[in-house]
Every structure is written in structure tokens, then in C-alpha cells.
Amino acid sequence: MIRVEGLRKVYGDFAAVQGSSFAVEPGEIFGVVGPNGAGKTTTLKSVAGLLEPTDGTVRVAGRPADDPGTRTALGFLPEESPLYEDMTARSYLRFFADLYDVPRDVADGRIESALDDLELDHRDRRLGDVSKGMKRKVAIARSLVNDPDVLVYDEPASGLDPLTTNYVLEFVRELAGSGKTVLFSAHNLHHVESICDRVAILNEGVIVARGTVESIRAEYGETTYRVFTTVPVEGSGPDGDRHVVRVGSMDAVESVRERAAAAGGEVADIRTLESTLEEIFLDVAGRPTPGSRRVTPDSEAARPVEAERPALGVEE
Structure with missing residues (x-):
């Protein structure tokens, strides 16, 4: 469902991502981990069609990631996801269902089902008056209103208490179990180790390790x-x-x-x-990465900086 080949993203003279390649299949949760600035969010936004690659190709559900039709097949959850706080959960989700041209009767059923699955109460309370955990659940429900086949989740449990975190992670696992393709990023490597089928470790814009947790442990751990x-x-x-x-x-x-x-x-x-994934991560991410992220003006990788593309479901 997701095919990334030779992805490179350059901002001015800085290469945020350098030649990444990976694929994610239906029903699979693929984790992208790395230290701050490693290129995780750039990778996820490129898959979500929010950033245009400088080089390489990104295809989602058989189409280029930036194809307008791809957005109907994809749900994106950014790490920071502010909501329209004067709206209720129901009105907010109906608003985004309308943006996706989901018929009202279909949207209402889909919204109620998602809110039931997420065990979200207070559906008619202002979003400005609910907890952070409830807001995150609404943001997850928003990613599902168009019933996408592919989900791109950047830190879905960011800032949540342990109970809500476990619930959200279990819900993501259930989504993959229903056949959806999930690209997942998290700083908590215990979460990644417990939920992901395969993992890619990014360092300085380069994938330095990739595979199942077991295969990474066999190659890099002890x-x-x-x-x-x-x-x-x-x-x-x-x-x-x-x-x-x-x-x-x-x-x-x-x-x-x-x-x-x-x-x-x-x-x-x-x-x-x-070795735990965290121990392996600290070892692998601490090793020097070949090459430099700086791009000289004469380099063929130097390109004009593309503007970030707007997307449904992301508010500034």
C-alpha cells in the first residue's frame, strides 16, 4: 500500500531525508524511529502528500502521494493536531466528512462507530472543554471519517497518560487487524517494540537499520x-x-x-x-552516518525549496 523509493528531501542546503526506501503492506504497522531531527516527520509528511520529494518516488495505494485522489485513501494524524475548540466532537467530524464529500448518512454512521470504538464520551461538549486525551481521540476519529486504507500516524499517543496511551495503541493495532496499512512514529520505543511489525531506524536522514524487531535485534543487538x-x-x-x-x-x-x-x-x-529496541537504537543512532546532510550549490541534489502543501484535516 505504501511504496517509498529513494526518497530525498532537501531544504536549501540541508538534506532532511537522504535516499530512504521502504514498503508497507496492508494490515502491517511499520514504525519509523530516530532521534530529534532524524527526518521522521519529513518522511511521514512526504507519504501523506504534504511535502513534495526533492528526489525519489512515494506511492500510496497505487497512486503518487501528491495525487488528489490519494487523499481519499489516506488518513493523517500529525504530532500536533489543534482542533476547532468551539465545535463539538460530532460537529467537528461532520465538518471534515463534508470536506471529503462523505454523504451525511454515511458520515454519521461512520462517526458514531469511530467514537464508540474510541470510547469517547461528551460528544456534544465543546472541544475546548475536554481533556487532551479526548482531543487526541477526536483527532484519530478525524483520520477515519473518509474510511482510508492507509493511516499515517505521527506520535499518536503524544502527551497522553499511560491508560489513554495503552488504549490508543490497542486501537491502532485493531485498525491494522482490520486490514489497514499503518505508518507509525513514536519516541517511546517500548510502544514501537510492542505494536510494530517492522521498524526503520533513521539517523541524520538515513535509514541505518530496518526489519522486524527480532531481525534488528539479531543483527545489531547482543x-x-x-x-x-x-x-x-x-x-x-x-x-x-x-x-x-x-x-x-x-x-x-x-x-x-x-x-x-x-x-x-x-x-x-x-x-x-x-537487547531491547531502545538499547539497539541508542547504539545504532550513536554511530557516525556516512556522508553529510549539507548540500553544496553545485550538488545535483540542490533544488529550490518546495512549499509545504495544505491537507485536509490539518489545522495551523
Whole structure:
């Protein structure tokens, strides 16, 4: 549903994104993560048709991302999503349904269904008088009024309390389960690890790692072992009535076993520890990235800066 090939976005002499390529299939949640300034939001806005690539192609549901027809197949949720606070949730969503030319009877049913699914109360209260969590739910419902096949969500749980965050993430998972394609960005890597089928790590505008969390962990992470013994061995420390030492291979585990036996004890337990996505991210994002993001006037990548395109459902 989403095909990105060689995406490059240049602002003046600065390359925000440098040659990114990835694809997202129906029913899949694809996470884009990276430090601040890595190019995540530029990537998501390019897929949403809000930014014109300097180079490369972006296709959504078989059409160019900037094709007017693409907007009927796409729902976009920016990280910051101010609402019209004098409107109620119902009137606000009907307004955007009208912008998408959704028939009123269809829109009303779709709006009520989305609000039911999101468990959103106070549907006729001014949006200026509801909580941040409720506003975020309304913004998510707004992304669904046109019943899009593709959803681009930039920090959907931004600033929410843990309970609302878990609810929103579960809702995103249900959307993918219904067959929708989801491109997802979040700073909280635990959320990404728990919800995304595949992940791309961006650093300085370049995708430096990509794949399932398991494949990224296998390539970039490390596996260590906590070995618990009944007697102290070299390098171990106390752990209740036992002793524990951390080693990096099964050969080292066997060495601990032999040392424990020599001291008249034994290995009581072995626990495997794998790198978390956050640990891998800190390692990979901290490595130097080839090339420079600065574009010289003589470079073929230097292009005039394109203006950001307006889009339905985004207020300034």
C-alpha cells in the first residue's frame, strides 16, 4: 500500500531525508524511529502528500502521494493536531466528512462507530472543554471519517497518560487487524517494540537499520546470560542466597558451571537477556552516518525549496 523509493528531501542546503526506501503492506504497522531531527516527520509528511520529494518516488495505494485522489485513501494524524475548540466532537467530524464529500448518512454512521470504538464520551461538549486525551481521540476519529486504507500516524499517543496511551495503541493495532496499512512514529520505543511489525531506524536522514524487531535485534543487538550459582565464582555478586554473574556466550556459561562445580557448588539457574529496541537504537543512532546532510550549490541534489502543501484535516 505504501511504496517509498529513494526518497530525498532537501531544504536549501540541508538534506532532511537522504535516499530512504521502504514498503508497507496492508494490515502491517511499520514504525519509523530516530532521534530529534532524524527526518521522521519529513518522511511521514512526504507519504501523506504534504511535502513534495526533492528526489525519489512515494506511492500510496497505487497512486503518487501528491495525487488528489490519494487523499481519499489516506488518513493523517500529525504530532500536533489543534482542533476547532468551539465545535463539538460530532460537529467537528461532520465538518471534515463534508470536506471529503462523505454523504451525511454515511458520515454519521461512520462517526458514531469511530467514537464508540474510541470510547469517547461528551460528544456534544465543546472541544475546548475536554481533556487532551479526548482531543487526541477526536483527532484519530478525524483520520477515519473518509474510511482510508492507509493511516499515517505521527506520535499518536503524544502527551497522553499511560491508560489513554495503552488504549490508543490497542486501537491502532485493531485498525491494522482490520486490514489497514499503518505508518507509525513514536519516541517511546517500548510502544514501537510492542505494536510494530517492522521498524526503520533513521539517523541524520538515513535509514541505518530496518526489519522486524527480532531481525534488528539479531543483527545489531547482543544476547547475554545471567548465571546463578550456589557458590561464589570469579566475577559474581550476591543475589539473595545465591550468586550471579553475567556472561556473553554459552561457552562462558559452561566455564561458570565448571568453576562452580570445582568450588563444590552448581549452577542453579540461567536467564537469557536480549537487547531491547531502545538499547539497539541508542547504539545504532550513536554511530557516525556516512556522508553529510549539507548540500553544496553545485550538488545535483540542490533544488529550490518546495512549499509545504495544505491537507485536509490539518489545522495551523
